[in-house]
Amino acid sequence: MDEAIRCTSEHEWIRVEEGLAVVGLTDYAQSELGDIVYVELPEIGARFEKGEVFGTVESVKSVTDLYSPISGEIKEVNVELEAHPELINQDPYHQGWVMKLEIQDSSEMDDLMTDAEYEEFISGGVEE
Numbered sequence: 001m002d003e004a005i006r007c008t009s010e011h012e013w014i015r016v017e018e019g020l021a022v023v024g025l026t027d028y029a030q031s032e033l034g035d036i037v038y039v040e041l042p043e044i045g046a047r048f049e050k051g052e053v054f055g056t057v058e059s060v061k062s063v064t065d066l067y068s069p070i071s072g073e074i075k076e077v078n079v080e081l082e083a084h085p086e087l088i089n090q091d092p093y094h095q096g097w098v099m100k101l102e103i104q105d106s107s108e109m110d111d112l113m114t115d116a117e118y119e120e121f122i123s124g125g126v127e128e
Contacts, residue, residue, distance in 0.1 A: 005093065006069070006112035009121065013093065014069040014112065016103070021070060024097040025057060025088055028122045033059035036088045039081040042099055047073045050108050055098065057088065070108040072101035 005015045011029035015022050030036060038058040048054045048068040055066045077099050081087060088096035103109075113121060 005115055006109055007115070007118035007121075008067060008069045008112060010065075010067045011122075012067055012069050014109070015093075016109075017100075019103075020075055021072060021101040021103050021109075022097050023069060023099050023101060024092055025066065026118070027092045028118075029064075030089050030092050030096070033057065033064060034061045035059055036085045039085045039088065039098065041077040041079070041081065042074050044074050044077060047071075048101075057085070066098065068101070069112055070101065071104040073104070074099050075102050076100040 005013045007013050007026055011026045011032075013024050013026050025033075036057050036059045040056040040058075042048070042054045046054070048071065050068060050071045052068050053065045054068045054074075057064050057066060078087075078097050080095070081098065088098075090096065
């Protein structure tokens, strides 16, 4: 991962690029899920509050909800995932991004974990 990424306890990552929040599923989450076979993408223009379910990913093991790390309006979705959901497995932080949000309240980013905090969280060191 890189220093610009923040993570949630539900295993979504977020990175700000060109004024938009890019959101995806962490490498840890995709490895736990196994091969991802389907991604339900949200609609462009939809608004989500922090912590609200915005879509799902289906793997060979299970179906998992995706939670919005911050509040905002969806400006773009990764339509490549419709035909190639495995991009989340192959490159979760770049080609496997899920959506881009217009940030409603940038202070919500302060509540998210840094890379180091997330690593400690997934290793069992921190209870969220």
